[in-house]
Amino acid sequence: MDNIIAKNIGVKEGLEKSNRGDFLSRYTNNQWYCFQARQTVYYNVFSSEKLDELDLIKMAKNLIRLAPQLGTGFNGAIKDKPLSDDILKEIVSVKSVQSLDGYPEKFDMIADELFDKTDIPFFRIRAVVREDGKDDLGRQSMISIISTHALIEGADAALLSRSKALSKEIVSTKLKKNSKLQRILYNLTAAILAPLQLIVAEFLVPKKLDANYRALSIKREQIKNISEKLNISQRALVFALASYVLNNRGKGFSKKNINTIYADLDNASPFQTNDDYFNFRMVEMKLKYDDDFITYAKNVELAIKRVEEKNIAKTQALLNAMFATHRKLKKLMPFLYRGRVFRFSGKYHMSLSLLPPQRLFGRLTKGMIEPIYAGTFHPGINMCVFAPGRHYITFNFSVQNRFLKMIADLPILLDKTEQDLN
Numbered sequence: 001m002d003n004i005i006a007k008n009i010g011v012k013e014g015l016e017k018s019n020r021g022d023f024l025s026r027y028t029n030n031q032w033y034c035f036q037a038r039q040t041v042y043y044n045v046f047s048s049e050k051l052d053e054l055d056l057i058k059m060a061k062n063l064i065r066l067a068p069q070l071g072t073g074f075n076g077a078i079k080d081k082p083l084s085d086d087i088l089k090e091i092v093s094v095k096s097v098q099s100l101d102g103y104p105e106k107f108d109m110i111a112d113e114l115f116d117k118t119d120i121p122f123f124r125i126r127a128v129v130r131e132d133g134k135d136d137l138g139r140q141s142m143i144s145i146i147s148t149h150a151l152i153e154g155a156d157a158a159l160l161s162r163s164k165a166l167s168k169e170i171v172s173t174k175l176k177k178n179s180k181l182q183r184i185l186y187n188l189t190a191a192i193l194a195p196l197q198l199i200v201a202e203f204l205v206p207k208k209l210d211a212n213y214r215a216l217s218i219k220r221e222q223i224k225n226i227s228e229k230l231n232i233s234q235r236a237l238v239f240a241l242a243s244y245v246l247n248n249r250g251k252g253f254s255k256k257n258i259n260t261i262y263a264d265l266d267n268a269s270p271f272q273t274n275d276d277y278f279n280f281r282m283v284e285m286k287l288k289y290d291d292d293f294i295t296y297a298k299n300v301e302l303a304i305k306r307v308e309e310k311n312i313a314k315t316q317a318l319l320n321a322m323f324a325t326h327r328k329l330k331k332l333m334p335f336l337y338r339g340r341v342f343r344f345s346g347k348y349h350m351s352l353s354l355l356p357p358q359r360l361f362g363r364l365t366k367g368m369i370e371p372i373y374a375g376t377f378h379p380g381i382n383m384c385v386f387a388p389g390r391h392y393i394t395f396n397f398s399v400q401n402r403f404l405k406m407i408a409d410l411p412i413l414l415d416k417t418e419q420d421l422n
Contacts (some may be wrong), residue, residue, distance in 0.1 A: 004318065023073050023118065025329045028275040029323040031150040036330075037342035038115050039149040042119055043157055043374045044104035044215075045360075046139040049367035051127045056092035057085060059143075060125055062364050069151050075119045098126045100135060107144045107212040109377040109398065114148055120360050123147035139369060149376055154385070155265055155356040157278045157374050163362020178208045182317070190321035194329060197322075197344055205340035209379050214407045216395040217371035222414065223393055229421045230294065231327055232301040234388075237375045239304075240285075240297035240354050242384035242395060246350060249291055252403065253349040258287040263353035264312060281316040281352075285305060293417055343380025348400075350382040 024032060049055070064071035064083065071083055107126060114122050126144045134140045156166050227237040243260065247253045263280045285307045308399040330337045358372045375385030375396030382403060385396045397407055 022129060023077075026073055027150055028277045029320060029327055030275045031277055032327055033323040033342070035115070035148055035150040036326075036337075037378060037380070038110070038112070038339075039376060039378045040109060040111050040114065040146050041148075041149045041152045041154075041157070041374075041376045042104075042107070042109055043143075043145040043160070043372070044107060045143055045365075045372050046100065046137075046369045047127075047141040047143055047367045048134065048138050048369055049116070049140060050133075051063075051094060051129055051141045051143070053089065053092060053094055056094060056125045056127060057088045060088050060092060060123075061363065063123070063125070063145070063160070064161075065123075066160060066163065066350065066364065067152065067156065067165075070121055070123050070147065072121075073151065074121055085121055088227055091123060092125045092127075094127045094129060096131050098131055100128065100130055100139055103128060103142045104144060104215055104373045105212075105213055107146075109146070110209065110211075110379065111146050114146070122151060137369075143368070153280055154263065154279050154353060154374075155374075156354035157387075158358060159305045161358045161360055161365055163364040171206070183321075186317050186321040187325070190325040194322055194325040197326075197346075198341055200328075201341045201344040205343050205380065207340065209343070211377075211379050211398055211399050212401055212404055213377060214397045214399070214404055216397075216407065216410060217373075217392045218395065218411065218414065220388060220391055220393050222418065226414070226421065230287055230297055232297060235354050236301035236304055236380075237297055238354065238386045238393065240293070240300040241410055241414060242352065242386075242397070243287060243300075243350060244293055244296055245406050245413060246399065246403050247289060248406050250289065254289060256289060258289055259347055259349045260285050260287055261315065261348045261351050263351070264308075265356065275320060275379065280353075281313065282319060283312050284315040284348075293413060293414065294420070340380075345381040348381065350384065351378070353383070353385045355385060355387045358387055360389075 024035065027035065061083075071077070106128075111124065114124065124144075124146050126146070127141050129141045130139070159166055174175065221232050223237060227234045230237065239260075239262070243258050247258055253259075261282050261284050264283045266360075267278050285303050287303050288299045289294075290299060326337075326341075353376070355374060360368050360370070360372070370389040370390045371392035371394050371398055373394045374387040374389050375398070376383065377398040382399045383397065384399075387394045387396060395407075395410065397403075399407075
């Protein structure tokens, strides 16, 4: 078990250091940055079962069994000692409600308590339970599992939905690294850009958090049919839908190009593209905007093909160098690092991420019902994470408040496109 946990955290001596209150020393640079940015990941799903505190404690134990890193990494974690029920009670909560309407959006995705309280595990399991039993759709509860992104990623959610244990022996550790010259160039670039980020963030990033969560569920069949008629991938279609509606015919981001960064989970590249903890890599992509949605969707397909014919390791390699530089600078000059630094989105209008298929199976997901609302919430970057299940795909937005009203246009756009193609 020790070796599994050590690999999950990425530093073998991490468990001992956590007992001295130095839990962040266990994290890789990418994990460290995710934690500093207060980036969360969440998994929201309805259940046919009436849940209570004991059910959630049992779920927490099962979750830690499958993902051991969730039970470690906080101040006071003790090697080889299971978490007590008293600690688990602090990370679960149940609330009675008259209706499940408005969920999962009523859940708090910012979850400041995850980052402010460092002496208990960095995840929470929350549930709301309908007072009058099941509704017309057979739903009696909704469960929300939320964690710091420093410990969990999208590929993990797909395994956990199948009640499968995580293995953090990542493929990238067996891949080639970029050349020494390339690594030097990335480090030099980061040494220039990181201090600039500190300055620019002071002027461009709002003092107060300006972001919220919205979710939509769309039938997979509709996405499949439209993508086939357009002769584009389903990934290109959902990327196009989310970015098009937020752009609001050029008034949201740009009338020319939408600058995006997207998460890629394909390990076909021969180069290591992230650190020794995460599988995903971020890829930069510019989308040529067009008022005609069908034209725009085809532009997105072409953009994906073009970018994946190039060196897709480039963006993540530079980000890795940036994370390492910020970590060193913060250690030397912590007074320069306030919350807005980690909410800086750079040149990107939005981030996009398609999760692996979510399939509900096994003890951990007993009683759970599609659709599955899963994704990540970054306090400073407009994002949309797409979670495909068997019958639905959910669009999970975390965006600036000015974009919230535009999201309602997405199902309308989808229906219109379907009609135009028939």
